[in-house]
Amino acid sequence: MRKIIHIDMDAFFASxxxxxxEEYRGKPLAVGYSGERGVVAAASYEARKYGVRSAMSSKLAQQKCPELIFAPSRFEVYKKVSQQIRDIFFQYTDLVEPLSLDEAFLDVTQNHKNMEFAMDIAKEIKEKILLETSLTASAGVSFNKFLAKIASDYNKPNGLFIITPQKSEKFIEKLTIEKFFGIGKKTAEKMHRLGINTGWDLKQKTEEELINWFGKIGKQYYLNARGKDNREVNPNRIRKSLGAENTFMYDTDSLPKLYKELGIIAQEVIQRVKKSSFKGKTVTLKIKYSDFKLISKSKTHITYINEYTLLYKIALELLSEVELYNKVRLIGLSIKNSEIKTEQFIKEGYQFKIPFKEFK
Incomplete structure (x- = not known):
């Protein structure tokens, strides 16, 4: 039986x-751009009390919390601190699977310090993170990734929660669907319509029913309802896509402006491709209209795309296929790795999506 820890930093960017x-301490804080088209990248716990959340528009966040303070993003600092934290993880195990800058799975079944209990390792890691970074983390401990992820969120902030094999069945049955890792808002709404509100409700459904309702992921829901998750902690996560996007300060239907912004985005994507040695052949154009309708168009090239001229040419071809029935709010480009090979790993060990630019 595996011993899995999930570490999740508490309000990482904001913290x-x-x-x-010092002037931000104890006050509602949002990391991001406060302008008309700004988006909250992270919110402090003081801000969360007002309902401010990450990915929320800055305008709505300010309506919920008029005293909200905005701090500009400093991703280079966040990445540096993230590396400090990962160095602590590697003191205990080489089986570290980062999910983003602020969270990771650790398999400590066999660990460098020969410690018997994963709970003790989690405690030590939390203490070292606090000592070295002055930041708090929450930890979840269990026998698989699914339960460890849920456990880390159970007593936030600065929490530590353990789900043992003996307690897992009853714990899952009482768990609301919204607390299940991998079930988002829309899926939860669909489940409610089907009479699925808790883990117990989910457990009553057959695998065939769940696959019929939700597709392939239905099998995962079936297993999770029974506390089963055989996924290993994978320190070599394969990067599947890479991209960038822009949100306009003002909606536009001007083709010259769209062409110009596509050129800027294409340059940024190619820079990221070369920096990470990423290989992909499929280009996807993403468009969000002023009415928030989202569409995408894709095209697969015969060779890997690593030159600006080629990417920009394909992007323009895809844009020509788009009906501009309304003004455009957001435009983005991504390259997908359509022929993934096991040796193509993420250089930094994680995939983290950062908007290329916020227009002011």
């Missing part, structure tokens, strides 16, 4: 800003 700026 770093509060650590480094």
């Amino acid at each position: 770093i800003e509060q650590r480094d700026n």
Whole structure:
């Protein structure tokens, strides 16, 4: 039986800003751009009390919390701190699977310090993170990734929660569907319509029913309802896509402006491709209209795309296939790895999506 720990930093970006700026401490803080088209990248716990959340528009966040303070993003700082934290993880195990800058799975079944209990390892890691970074983390401990992820979110912030094999069945049965890792808002709404509100409700459904309703992921829901998750902690996660996107300050239907912004985005994507040695052949154009309708168009090239001229040419071809029935709010480009090979690993060990630019 595996011993899995999931470490999740508490309000990571916002906590770093509060650590480094005394005037932010104890106050509702959002990391991001406060302008008309700004988006909250992270919110402090003081801000969350007002309902401010990451990915929320800055305008709505300010309506919920008029006293909200905005701090500009400093991703280079966040990445540096993230590396500090990962160095702590590697003191205990080489089986570290980062999910983003602020969270990771660790398999400590066999560990460098020959410690018997994963709970003790989780405690030590939390203490070292606090000592070295002055930041708190929450930890979940269990016998698989699914339960460890849920456990880390159970007593936030600065929490530690253990789900043992003996307690897992009853724990899952009482769990609301929204707490299941991998079930988002829309899926939860569909489940509610089907009479699925808790883990117990989900457990009553057959595998065939869940696959019929939700597709292939239905099998995962069936297994999770029974506390089963055989996925290993994979320190070599394969990067499947890479991209960038822009949100306009003002909606536009001007083709010259769209052409110009596509050129800027294509340059940024190619820079990222070369920096990470990423290989992909499929280009996807993403368009969000002013009415928030989202569409995408894709095209697969015969060779890997690693030159700006080729990417921009394909992007323009895809744009020509799009009906501009309304003004455009957001435009983005991504390259997908359509021929994934096991040796193509993410250089930094994680995939983290960062908007290329916020227009002011």
